[in-house]
Amino acid sequence: MSNMVQFFYDGQFLKCFEEAKRQLQGGENEEQARQFLKIFEKYEYGKFPKSTAQIPQSVERANESYPENDEVEQLRAIQDEQQFSEKVKQLEHDARTADDDRKAQSFYVQGHLFLMAHHYDESVHCFMQAVKHVPNKALYYGIAGQTMNRFNWSPFDVMVYIERAIDLDPENARWYWNKALVLTQLYKDLNADPFLENALIAIEKAIETCREDQVSLRSGIDSTLENLKEYLFN
Structure with a gap:
């Protein structure tokens, strides 16, 4: 079994995609390479965010939360509706104007808020935006992929996020x-x-x-x- 095929069946679709491009350009296994690239074409793997550095990764706690979730819990604890609304507006403002780290965290928090409100597409969109702003954090990829899978997105959409989360962490x-x-x-x-x-x-x-x-x-x-x-x- 070639590396390209092994990558495919192991769910390493980004690696399979890159290997298929390499083999096509090098004149190796051209027919098989074209078949894989045809499968991947609609998922636009060429535009998938690229990690640029290895950074310390967040460690999951025993209760299945992460330090990045603390801000979500603080918001959930707010009883006053106006205060909660103001905090959400600040999150939205941060997502537009803050530095990349804060933008990503804002989108991550908003993603969880949308998830709890049963707005699943908006939730996934926010997690994907977190990835785009900080493409080196496994948590953002992993939660994006986990949420997509939970709500029946295509495995070819989901797996690249999980693949990258594993690569990073x-x-x-x-x-x-x-x-x-x-x-x-x-x-x-x-x-x-x-x-x-x-x-x-x-x-x-x-x-x-x-x-x-x-x-x-x-x-x-x-x-x-x-x-x-x-x-x-x-």
């Missing part, structure tokens, strides 16, 4: 768990066994990297593992 069990979920969906959609095999590898990596105190996350991972076993034995 390979010690976060959550991203491997999400990878396993998306690969399982691809297996069901395309009836291709290699997706299921790689989903099992991803869930094993999720188990390996999940800390003992991450009880809730581990429960979700274990549930997914049981579902994968059912596919294996059916």
Whole structure:
């Protein structure tokens, strides 16, 4: 199996995309490269944000939150409607005028607020904007991909965000768990066994990297593992 095919079945679509372009330009496996590029064409991977540096990544807490979520919780605790409205206006102002770090955090917070209000498309849009402003933070990619997957976006939209989250933060069990979920969906959609095999590898990596105190996350991972076993034995 070529690298290009291996990348595809492992859900590393950005790497598959780049390898397909390289092989087409180099006159290698031209027909197969064109087939992959045709699959990816509508998803505009060439415009996907590029990470520019390795930065310290946020660590998930035992309760499944991150330090970046504290601002969301502070807003949720506000009882006065006018005060809450003013805070939201400030978030919107920051998203337009602040530096990139603050813009990204503002969009991240707004994304969660939209999510809690059941405005799912707006939520995803905000998480994607956070990625564009700070393309080096795994959390923004991971939560964007997780939210997209939760609300049934195409796996070809979702997986590139999860792929980048893993590249930037390979010690976060959550991203491997999400990878396993998306690969399982691809297996069901395309009836291709290699997706299921790689989903099992991803869930094993999720188990390996999940800390003992991450009880809730581990429960979700274990549930997914049981579902994968059912596919294996059916």
